[in-house]
Amino acid sequence: xxxxxxxxxxxxxxxxxxxxxxxxxxxxxxxxxxxxxxxxxxxxxxxxxxxxxxxxxxxxxxxxxxxxxxxxxxxxxxxxxxxxxxxxxxxxxxxxxxxxxxxxxxxxxxxxxxxxxxxxxxxxxxxxxxxxxxxxxxxxxxxxxxxxxxxxxxxxx
Amino acid sequence: xxxxxxxxxxxxxxxxxxxxxxxxxxxxxxxxxxxxxxxxxxxxxxxxxxxxxxxxxxxxxxxxxxxxxxxxxxxxxxxxxxxxxxxxxxxxxxxxxxxxxxxxxxxxxxxxxxxxxxxxxxxxxxxxxxxxxxxxxxxxxxxxxxxxxxxxxxxxxxxxxxxxxxxxxxxxxxxxxxxxxxxxxxxxxxxxxxxxxxxxxxxxxxxxxxxxxxxxxxxxxxxxxxxxxxxxxxxxxxxxxxxxxxxxxxxxxxxxxxxxxxxxxx
Numbered sequence: 142x143x144x145x146x147x148x149x150x151x152x153x154x155x156x157x158x159x160x161x162x163x164x165x166x167x168x169x170x171x172x173x174x175x176x177x178x179x180x181x182x183x184x185x186x187x188x189x190x191x192x193x194x195x196x197x198x199x200x201x202x203x204x205x206x207x208x209x210x211x212x213x214x215x216x217x218x219x220x221x222x223x224x225x226x227x228x229x230x231x232x233x234x235x236x237x238x239x240x241x242x243x244x245x246x247x248x249x250x251x252x253x254x255x256x257x258x259x260x261x262x263x264x265x266x267x268x269x270x271x272x273x274x275x276x277x278x279x280x281x282x283x284x285x286x287x288x289x290x291x292x293x294x295x296x297x298x
Numbered sequence: 299x300x301x302x303x304x305x306x307x308x309x310x311x312x313x314x315x316x317x318x319x320x321x322x323x324x325x326x327x328x329x330x331x332x333x334x335x336x337x338x339x340x341x342x343x344x345x346x347x348x349x350x351x352x353x354x355x356x357x358x359x360x361x362x363x364x365x366x367x368x369x370x371x372x373x374x375x376x377x378x379x380x381x382x383x384x385x386x387x388x389x390x391x392x393x394x395x396x397x398x399x400x401x402x403x404x405x406x407x408x409x410x411x412x413x414x415x416x417x418x419x420x421x422x423x424x425x426x427x428x429x430x431x432x433x434x435x436x437x438x439x440x441x442x443x444x445x446x447x448x449x450x451x452x453x454x455x456x457x458x459x460x461x462x463x464x465x466x467x468x469x470x471x472x473x474x475x476x477x478x479x480x481x482x483x484x485x486x487x488x489x490x491x492x493x494x495x496x497x498x499x500x501x502x503x504x505x506x507x508x509x510x511x512x513x514x515x516x517x518x519x520x521x522x523x524x525x526x527x528x529x530x531x532x533x534x535x536x537x538x539x540x541x542x543x544x545x546x547x548x549x550x551x552x553x554x555x556x557x558x559x560x561x562x563x564x
Contacts, residue, residue, distance in 0.1 A: 146354055150397055152405030154420065156413035156447070158454040164462075164470050167477045198483075198536050204318055207325035209481070209539040211333070214326075214407055216479040221404055241336035249333050271477050 166270040168219045178260040192253050215249045222246050263294040307552040312418050313381035315545035320374045327367050337362045337402045362402050386426035393419040411542035417447045418549045445557035448550035449511045456507025468496030480538040520558040524551045
């Protein structure tokens with residue numbers, strides 16, 4: 142138990158350097174607003190969550206780039222969440238919503254939705270994974286829904 | 299350059315890299331109350347923990363919820379001290395701070411750059427340990443360790459790409475630019491879809507990474523190669539936003555330079 146908790150502390154001491162060993166599937170997050178003070182923003186369409194700062198990369202940001210590094214950390218958390226979900230055994234599967242990685246990912250999604258739609262009261266979100274069919278050289282990705290969470294409310298603590 | 303000069307330059311570059319990482323982390327930690335609040339060292343709260351597991355958990359909870367900023371400021375102070383004076387105690391404390399900060403994010407905040415920073419710190423720690431015992435073999439081993447890990451970081455990454463058909467024909471690079479969650483400039487996404495261009499660029503990356511150790515040892519004077527690698531990382535920053543990689547790898551280049559100028563007799 143103690144070993145399990147402590148082990149990741151030493152992770153960076155043992156690098157594998159196998160960057161992009163496989164073309165791993167990329168997670169994408171979509172949301173749609175189901176309740177809002179402003180009725181016009183309620184939609185049945187899923188919208189892609191795209192938390193980028195969309196500011197130009199400058200020489201200055203080469204030395205100080207916290208916003209973009211936080212976004213990169215968020216996508217790493219999404220990957221942790223997907224790994225955590227796949228490693229949950231069947232008796233614990235109902236505990237997805239208690240996972241620290243789930244709570245963290247949700248906090249960023251809530252923040253992004255609130256920034257874009259301040260009058261939003263509640264929304265649904267889903268995570269999809271883009272797979273590539275490399276054997277047939279298909280350019281079009283296939284979507285697979287891996288997590289769907291409905292009725293996330295801003296009134297919740 | 300002799301060993302002492304190599305170590306001094308590595309020490310400066312490492313300290314600058316840590317200072318950049320720390321100042322970024324202070325800004326990031328201001329947002330951690332709202333975003334990514336929970337540390338990831340444990341997935342789920344487990345009810346039936348033993349006594350020591352509970353104590354350890356309590357320690358880390360306290361560290362990350364109350365004293366995380368204090369930890370980062372401590373890292374800044376130690377890196378400033380290390381910039382002025384190189385010794386094994388400072389570099390050991392830096393490594394400890396670095397591991398603790400990364401542990402909050404399940405072992406690594408930023409992937410490869412955290413790995414390389416740990417490697418450079420470990421190599422310098424071995425060097426200073428050897429220096430205090432006046433063992434040339436140990437001091438050299440510390441710098442060799444950094445140099446060899448730096449070579450492996452390029453070589454292994456190159457070999458795994460070379461083995462894959464989708465990297466050799468440019469498809470992998472195109473898919474990464476189009477579908478990954480890096481924010482790639484739209485103009486680059488447009489031109490990477492030209493098959494000849496994506497294939498050409500993939501092969502440049504593969505050759506640079508795979509041939510790097512051979513060129514390093516054959517040519518001997520590796521300054522031009524190191525400049526090329528530095529430019530490669532700068533381009534990666536402008537395309538993918540990974541600025542920390544530039545400075546993390548830069549800190550390993552003096553060791554690469556030292557390694558390339560050795561006369562090895564096999």
